[in-house]
Amino acid sequence: MGRKKVLAVIHTVTYGKRLLDVLSLLEADFRLQVVFTAPPHDFGDGVPAFLARLGSAVLPWDQAVRMTFDLALAAGPRGVQYIDAPLITLPHGANYLKRVTGGPHAGVAGLRRQDLLPGGRLPAAVGVPHQADLRELAGNCPEALPLAHVIGDPVHDRITASLPLRPAYRRALGLSEGQKLVVAVSTWGAHSAFGRFDALLPRLIGELPAARFRTALLVHPNVWAGHGAYQVRSWLARCAQQGIGIVPPEADWRSILIAADWIIGDHGSVTLYGTLTGAPMLLAASPEQEINPTSPAAALAAHAPALSPTHPLADQLDYAAREYRHEEYAPIRSRITSEPGRFNRNMRRLMYGLLGMGQPAHEPVTVPLPEPPPLTVWAPVRGEASA
Structure with a gap:
């Protein structure tokens, strides 16, 4: 049975935690195979142990960049321009809270041109949590605006459900x-x-x-x-x-x-x-x-x-x-978020649309947090x- 391949790009433990909420939307779909990779990152020391605890299939970074995937997910920009796949980029935290001052990298973290167009390459989709973020996106990187999707925030929804x-x-x-x-x-x-x-x-x-x-x-x-x-x-x-x-x-x-x-x-x-x-x-x-x-x-x-x-x-x-x-x-x-309680619905629709597949015939449930x-x-x- 042929399966479509989804690549999760895990730069840091923080990014990995964010993507786990996203990847849960692909559970129980035997049409898909999810694999992980870890690009080099200054704060990536904990990633190998994080992935080992998951028991996930992990591709070395130098191998992942030589392969083709049907979809890729990343919560950070570093190196993702080398991934051969339709790429969805997401923020790794709440909204876009921090700014970098001075130097060539000044701007709001997550909304700078180098964040949205890594290596000058447009992703397939840019997920943002709030409708108001589109205004900042238009001012910082108008080329990315047509690719933006207001999908909500998974952590917001998990907390409120719990x-x-x-x-x-x-x-x-x-x-x-x-x-x-x-x-x-x-x-x-x-x-x-x-x-x-x-x-x-x-x-x-x-x-x-x-x-x-x-x-x-x-x-x-x-x-x-x-x-x-x-x-x-x-x-x-x-x-x-x-x-x-x-x-x-x-x-x-x-x-x-x-x-x-x-x-x-x-x-x-x-x-x-x-x-x-x-x-x-x-x-x-x-x-x-x-x-x-x-x-x-x-x-x-x-x-x-x-x-x-x-x-x-x-x-x-x-x-x-x-x-x-x-x-x-x-x-x-x-x-x-301007989409409270709707992250799972919006994100699953976006992923399956890029995969060219019909969604599973059930509502994506927001699961309460474990004790x-x-x-x-x-x-x-x-x-x-x-x-």
Whole structure:
């Protein structure tokens, strides 16, 4: 039986996680064979282990670029001009939040010409999450506008579909009755919250009574890849010894975000997705120079309370809980996607259209997120080897 071949291009763990939601739309179709490849990337160290856990068929990059495929998917631009296939490009996070300033690569990450036309080559389709993104696309790279499809955001849809399971996620994490969960979130880069963790971590350890609070740290996979897992765990060892959950880069963070009572974040995608959960927020970092001024990250930075270095942390959390109004964040949440709940439908239609095949005769269901492991799984005691 002849099968059409679909190539998933996995540059980093973050990109890989995004594509797994997309590839789930091709499950149970015996007409298709999905294979993976990993181009060279500065933050690609965790990709081989990520693909090994999937048990996926992996083609070496130098072999993949010599083959022909019926469809290719990528959440990043590097090297994809060498793939012989109709290519769909997707953002790897929420919207287009970050901008690069200065030099030849200045612009909004994901909407620059080199992002949309890698190697000067037009892809078959450019997937964007929101109708408003078309205006920025037209201004940054008008050649790509005819190829743009407003498809929505898979993470938005998985989180919103899973919100009713919040009590189950909290039980799975091991939270006792009355305990509150603080989730500290960081993107990557010099101006991220992680760049200020040396000041925040002692406060998480020393100012939040263990009887009332539990804490989890969600650090961007690029931090782990850039510094090395050993170094990150070494920096965070004291936190782990104090029972703080250090969520590894391969874990699914979305159910943990849903379980949170507070989120301490920055200008990254995970913090923005946190607006879907109803948890009060404090921003530990919101560098104006790195934020796309037309993005929902800019609106969040202008609205959410900023973490104070001088006031007691527990008091600030209580303040955020009193003053936070979930409905006030509705305009920010609405900028994540203009196709809420419809990513699976739109994306599957786009993929099968490019494959020249009829879709499976059933609705593509948005599956709720699985329960997370207990927080103690991610807090190794002193002397314990980290997996």
